[in-house]
Amino acid sequence: MTTKLLQVNVQKPEALTKELFHQIIEYQSQFLENFLQRNPPRFPADVILLHFREGDELMKIFGFDENEISAAMTEFKFDTDEEWEPLRQKLRAAVENSMSTASQ
Numbered sequence: 001m002t003t004k005l006l007q008v009n010v011q012k013p014e015a016l017t018k019e020l021f022h023q024i025i026e027y028q029s030q031f032l033e034n035f036l037q038r039n040p041p042r043f044p045a046d047v048i049l050l051h052f053r054e055g056d057e058l059m060k061i062f063g064f065d066e067n068e069i070s071a072a073m074t075e076f077k078f079d080t081d082e083e084w085e086p087l088r089q090k091l092r093a094a095v096e097n098s099m100s101t102a103s104q
Contacts, residue, residue, distance in 0.1 A: 012071040033094035
């Protein structure tokens with residue numbers, strides 16, 4: 001994620017506050033859970049298409065693209081700060097549950 005941020009040189013928008021970022025991640029995990037329950041991935045390409053769909057949905061709802069959200073993830077230390085652990089677990093569970101359902 002950091003490499004991508006450096007490649008596109010995108011800064012976190014001022015309007016993308018920590019509170020709004022929290023809402024985005026909450027929405028993202030719910031979106032993934034709902035979408036993957038209805039459309040479990042059957043092929044590797046499905047995961048790539050899901051990534052595009054997810055980015056489009058977040059842009060439509062919140063007005064930030066995936067690079068801006070990635071910049072916020074870096075700035076707010078989403079991957080390492082304990083404050084974000086419940087949301088990381090929620091996101092991880094949404095993906096893992098859908099993958100286990102898809103493999104059955």
